[in-house]
Amino acid sequence: MEMLRFATAGSVDDGKSTLIGRLLYDTKTIFEDQLEAVEKASVQMGAEYTNLALLTDGLRAEREQGITIDVAYRYFATPRRKFIIADTPGHIQYTRNMVTGASTADLAIVLIDARKGVLEQSRRHGFLASLLRIPHLVLAVNKMDLVDYDQQRFFEVRNEFRDFAAKLNIADLTFIPVSALHGDNIVDRSANMEWYQGSSLLHHLEEVHIASDRNLIDARFPVQYVIRPQSDQYHDYRGYAGTVAGGVLRTGDEVTVLASGFSSTIKSIDTFDGPVAEAFSPMAVTIRLNDEIDISRGDMIVRPNNQPTVAQDIDAMVCWMSERVSLRPNSKFVIKHTTRSTKAIVKDLTYLLDVNTLHRDDSAAELSLNEIGRVQIRSQVPLFFDEYRRNRQTGSFVLIDEATNATVAAGMILGTLS
Amino acid sequence: MSFDLSHLRQLEAESIHIFREVAAEFERPCLLFSGGKDSIVMLHLAQKAFWPARMPFVVMHVDTGHNFAEVLEFRDRRVAELGVRLVVASVPEAIDAGRAVEETGPRASRNRLQTAVLLHAIEENRFDALFGGARRDEEKARAKERVYSFRDEFGQWDPKNQRPELWSLYNGRIRMGEHIRVFPISNYTELDVWQYIKDEEIEVPSVYFAHRREVFERDSVLLSTGPYVTLMDGEEPFTETVRYRTVGDMSCTGAVPSSADTVDKIIEEVAATRITERGATRADDKVSEAAMEDRKREGYF
Numbered sequence: 278m279e280m281l282r283f284a285t286a287g288s289v290d291d292g293k294s295t296l297i298g299r300l301l302y303d304t305k306t307i308f309e310d311q312l313e314a315v316e317k318a319s320v321q322m323g324a325e326y327t328n329l330a331l332l333t334d335g336l337r338a339e340r341e342q343g344i345t346i347d348v349a350y351r352y353f354a355t356p357r358r359k360f361i362i363a364d365t366p367g368h369i370q371y372t373r374n375m376v377t378g379a380s381t382a383d384l385a386i387v388l389i390d391a392r393k394g395v396l397e398q399s400r401r402h403g404f405l406a407s408l409l410r411i412p413h414l415v416l417a418v419n420k421m422d423l424v425d426y427d428q429q430r431f432f433e434v435r436n437e438f439r440d441f442a443a444k445l446n447i448a449d450l451t452f453i454p455v456s457a458l459h460g461d462n463i464v465d466r467s468a469n470m471e472w473y474q475g476s477s478l479l480h481h482l483e484e485v486h487i488a489s490d491r492n493l494i495d496a497r498f499p500v501q502y503v504i505r506p507q508s509d510q511y512h513d514y515r516g517y518a519g520t521v522a523g524g525v526l527r528t529g530d531e532v533t534v535l536a537s538g539f540s541s542t543i544k545s546i547d548t549f550d551g552p553v554a555e556a557f558s559p560m561a562v563t564i565r566l567n568d569e570i571d572i573s574r575g576d577m578i579v580r581p582n583n584q585p586t587v588a589q590d591i592d593a594m595v596c597w598m599s600e601r602v603s604l605r606p607n608s609k610f611v612i613k614h615t616t617r618s619t620k621a622i623v624k625d626l627t628y629l630l631d632v633n634t635l636h637r638d639d640s641a642a643e644l645s646l647n648e649i650g651r652v653q654i655r656s657q658v659p660l661f662f663d664e665y666r667r668n669r670q671t672g673s674f675v676l677i678d679e680a681t682n683a684t685v686a687a688g689m690i691l692g693t694l695s
Numbered sequence: 696m697s698f699d700l701s702h703l704r705q706l707e708a709e710s711i712h713i714f715r716e717v718a719a720e721f722e723r724p725c726l727l728f729s730g731g732k733d734s735i736v737m738l739h740l741a742q743k744a745f746w747p748a749r750m751p752f753v754v755m756h757v758d759t760g761h762n763f764a765e766v767l768e769f770r771d772r773r774v775a776e777l778g779v780r781l782v783v784a785s786v787p788e789a790i791d792a793g794r795a796v797e798e799t800g801p802r803a804s805r806n807r808l809q810t811a812v813l814l815h816a817i818e819e820n821r822f823d824a825l826f827g828g829a830r831r832d833e834e835k836a837r838a839k840e841r842v843y844s845f846r847d848e849f850g851q852w853d854p855k856n857q858r859p860e861l862w863s864l865y866n867g868r869i870r871m872g873e874h875i876r877v878f879p880i881s882n883y884t885e886l887d888v889w890q891y892i893k894d895e896e897i898e899v900p901s902v903y904f905a906h907r908r909e910v911f912e913r914d915s916v917l918l919s920t921g922p923y924v925t926l927m928d929g930e931e932p933f934t935e936t937v938r939y940r941t942v943g944d945m946s947c948t949g950a951v952p953s954s955a956d957t958v959d960k961i962i963e964e965v966a967a968t969r970i971t972e973r974g975a976t977r978a979d980d981k982v983s984e985a986a987m988e989d990r991k992r993e994g995y996f
Contacts, residue, residue, distance in 0.1 A: 280702035347857065349838045350831045352884045359702040361882055373859060380861040493698055502715040506748035514747060520712045520863070525698065549743035557698045561711035561744070574719050598859050613864050616719070673862045682868040684858045 278354070281487060284363040284378040284411070286402040287388030292419045296388060296457035297351065297364055300479065303464045306353040348378045357483045372632065372647035375402065376596045376687050379409040380673070383487045386415045386478075391424045391454070395437045397633045403438065404632055407445035408594060408649070408689065410666055412490040414442075415451045417478060421470065422456040428472040444635065446666070449485075453478050491558050492668045496524030496532075497585060498556075498578040499615035499661075499671075504563055516547055516563035517572055522615060522670035523663070524580070526564065527555045533581045534572055535661045540581060541568040558670070575617035577661045585661045585671060588693035590624075591654045593665075595676070597644040599685035602678060604644040604652070610685065612656055614674040620657040621676065627651040653694060665689035703891050707740065710879040712863060713842060714744035717824050717877050720867045724752040724824040724877075725782070725817075727996065728774075730766035731942040732899050733828030735773070736888055737880055739897050741826070742777060753780045755820075757813050759805040759944045760787040761923040766942055769900040784816035801925040804947045810995045814850040817874060824867065824875045827996050832884040833972070836988035842881050848872040850994035876996075885940075885972055886965050893958045905938045905956040916949035940965075940972040 287293040300306075351362040363378030365371070379385060385406040389399050399416075406414050416438055424430045431454045442450055453462055454473055461467035464479045476484065501519040526532075530543045545552045547563040556562045564578060572578075579585060597604050604623060612621035629641035629650040637651075644650045665672030676686035700708070717724050726741060728734045741750040754774055758767075774781045786805050789795040794815060795808045817825065831838045841857050843865045858866050867875055883891070892899060910917045911930045918924060920932045923946045937950035938961075955961045 278702045279699070280705050347839045347854070349835075350882070351838060352832045352882070354884075354886070359884075359887070377859045377861055381863075488697070488699055491698070501712070502719045504745060504748050508747070508749075511747045518715050518744070520708060547746075549746040559705060559708050559712075560700065561708040561715070563746075611868070613866065616716075669862065673864065675859075675861055675864045675866065677866055677868055682866070682870070684860075684866045687859065687861045 278357070278359055279487070280359045280361065281384060281482060281485070282361045282363065282382050283384040283386060283482065284365055284375065284382040284406075285386045285388070286365055286375050286378075286405070287386075287398075291388035291390050292457045293364075293388050296386075296417065296419065296455070296463070297362060299457045299460060299463050300362075301351065301353055303460065304353045304355055304479070306351075348374050355479070355483055360482065371398075372401070372405065372596060372649070373598045375405050376409060376598075379405060379411055380669075380687065382409070382411050383490060384413040384415065384482070384485060385411045386417050388417050388419050389434055389438070391418050391420045391430055391434060394434050395441065399438065400441055401632045403442055403447070404445060404635065407442075407447050408596075410446075410669055410689075412487070413449045413451070413485050414447050415453060415478070415481065417457075418452060418454045419457055421454045421461060422459050426454075426456075426461070426467075426469045428470070431473075451475070451481060451485075453481065492523040493557060494524055495583050495585070495663060495668060495671075496526050496530075496578075496580045497522040497661075497663070497668065497671050498526060498564060499617070500572055500574055500576045500578065501616045502574060503572065514565075515569075516565050517576075517578065518561075518563045519578075519616065520561045521556050521558045523558055523668045524583070525555050525557045526578070528552070531581055532566070532578050533584065534566075534570055535577045535579060535584070535587060536659065537570065537572075537576070539568070539570045541566040541570055543567075575615075577615065579661075585663050586693050587659050587661055589656050589659050590694040591656065591660065591662070591688075592627075592691045592694055593652055593654060593674070593688045594630075594649060594691065595644070595652050595686045595688045596649050597646060597686055599678065599683060600646045601681065601683070602685065603646075604650070604686065605642065609679070610676040611679055612654070612660075612674050612676055612688075614656075614660050614662065615671060617658075617660060619660075621654050623652055624655050625653040627653060651691070652688075654688075662690050664692055703887065703894060706880070706883055706887060707743070707891070709863070709882065710737075710740045711744040713865070713877060713879040714741050714750075714826070716865055717826070717867065717875075718745070718751050721824040721875075723820070723822050724826065725820065725822040726750070726752055726754045726826040727828070728754045728756050728770065728781075729828075729943065730756070730762070730770040730773075730900060731828065732888055732892065732903060733830065733880060733883075735897060735899055736883075736891055737826060737828045738773065738777070739895060740879060749778055752826075753782055753820075755782040755784060755816060755822075755825075757784045757809050757816070758786060759809060760785065761805060761944045761946050763900070763902050763942065763945060765902055766900045769898075773898075782816065782820060784812050786812050789815065801927045804944065806944055806947055807990070809944075810850075810990065810993050813996070814994050817850065822874060823869060824877055826877050826879060828880055829878050829996060830883050830885070830888070831881050836991055840878070840881075840991075842878050843867055844876040844878065845869070846874050846876060846994065850874070852876075852991050852994070854988065854992070886962065889958065889962045889965055893962060900942065902939045902942060903961070905936050905953045905960075907934055908937050908950060909934050910937060910950055917951065918947075918949055919945055921945060
């Protein structure tokens with residue numbers, strides 16, 4: 278069975294919780310005791326109907342304040358695929374949460390209320406999905422029942438978002454007219470919208486082609502951990518454990534090890550279940566080489582004729598996630614990139630990007646919570662990276678505040694500085 | 696050639712990545728092992744992550760003294776096979792030493808006492824990372840918990856102040872006295888766990904399979920009779936064919952009527968069931984809507 282991770286964005290008003298509730302309910306994932314607890318809580322809160330949002334609002338403060346604070350992960354499966362939903366709230370700290378949920382997503386569903394059309398928030402969600410390079414974006418035009426399932430209204434909303442999306446890099450954009458409340462086009466094609474010829478939402482989630490979204494070209498193996506059993510049976514064993522971050526590695530392949538630059542060939546690719554002939558993302562394996570080279574965590578095994586950028590000066594987009602401190606030129610942080618952690622200094626804030634209008638403000642002096650900007654960073658030691666748009670694993674990093682150890686930024690690499 | 700990985704292989708790869716990341720970045724990790732299916736799967740994954748070396752950390756069991764004998768026997772055998780060191784943090788010992796006070800009455804449970812004993816053991820052993828087998832599908836407070844869940848110097852979880860967790864970049868930086876709870880099987884569902892157990896031919900204790908047992912009903916949960924529980928008025932023991940969906944303290948872990956006596960039948964049963972495993976089997980989670988959240992804040996598993 279395949280696995281698909283998707284993020285949902287939208288506020289309660291767009292019917293996001295109802296949509297998720299509907300997917301879980303119709304795939305028989307909501308359990309009776311969960312439903313019972315939600316019904317009980319709804320009555321206690323004086324609600325007239327069972328509030329499906331309570332299924333997703335897990336924490337006490339969320340229920341008390343009627344808001345969603347954090348990314349919640351939910352699971353359901355059909356006979357075809359296992360799904361992991363990163364359910365991101367639309368209210369406070371929206372950007373930080375959506376970026377977090379989107380970072381691992383294969384697909385994003387952005388909800389739009391058919392009556393309201395494309396709002397500032399819809400554009401923001403679309404932009405974040407493209408910034409995080411989510412390969413597939415679904416615009417679920419919801420509450421079609423409230424516009425009499427009108428084909429014309431659906432086209433208007435679709436065209437409006439398409440015009441905006443033309444400015445973004447979205448590889449695959451799909452529009453589906455739905456009513457989460459009534460289940461139209463969620464699991465089955467709706468009889469109320471005969472004019473719609475596309476897939477239902479669930480059918481799309483089951484069928485969308487994700488196998489080729491991974492980078493299977495540029496072999497990248499960040500060394501995570503060195504395995505040395507030091508037992509009688511495996512006396513001389515020295516294996517480099519890690520998760521393939523791109524490309525395909527095969528036994529016998531000629532490889533170069535960064536940072537040293539020494540070359541060798543792959544002796545074997547080991548797993549507990551026995552050696553494998555080849556390894557690709559996201560397999561976790563252990564590589565042994567034919568030559569004794571000094572290799573440790575933070576190094577990267579690559580192919581000699583296809584190497585990542587090795588540099589200390591990084592040009593990147595960052596999403597700022599701290600309310601305590603802001604990002605300013607000369608701020609110092611710990612940067613964590615693949616399996617390498619080192620110190621980094623912000624050399625320059627090139628511009629602050631308005632996520633609603635896409636306007637670039639090059640006079641901005643700082644980035645604060647939920648703001649996105651382009652920065653130039655210098656790391657203490659070289660990093661081995663690719664452009665984020667080419668590889669989400671080797672193109673991403675986080676910044677950590679040394680004073681608090683908090684994760685304060687998510688970064689997507691554009692390149693090095695020439 | 697296709698480069699597809701099934702969902703179970705993807706989940707496995709993610710878990711192995713997490714184990715290796717912790718082993719590389721922490722000084723004194725420890726794996727919490729209860730003998731329950733989730734921690735058994737976790738132990739299996741840890742073995743795979745470091746093969747052919749041994750896992751580079753110890754295994755700890757917080758023992759309430761009210762465990763199933765089959766499960767304890769299983770625990771000791773498994774730990775011996777793997778050649779890892781077992782630390783037992785004992786609730787009865789803590790009670791004897793005065794660090795914990797036994798609840799009284801027929802509903803007395805040592806469940807809450809586990810938290811204090813766990814935190815004491817973490818401090819005493821100076822553990823800086825603890826692997827736990829919690830899954831996000833279990834309960835809604837857990838649905839929002841990170842894979843790396845930060846605990847302050849008092850072992851407390853602050854759900855409103857969690858570190859953002861992006862891509863597979865985990866932030867394990869802590870100060871002295873703080874620690875991280877690490878949940879390598881966060882993204883498995885109960886069904887995934889059983890399918891993985893089947894695929895990997897992992898052994899689990901016999902109480903998971905249907906067997907005849909003397910039980911009684913309390914708060915619509917079937918509890919086993921035995922030395923650790925006192926029957927209240929109106930509670931009548933009867934014999935039933937049951938199995939356990941979760942394994943924990945006998946005084947608050949319920950059995951479910953079931954005829955599933957093989958892993959295949961359990962998978963069938965889990966796929967068809969309409970009640971969550973905690974709802975069906977854990978009296979401790981029924982106390983209030985936010986029972987798990989409250990216990991987690993205090994430092995529970």
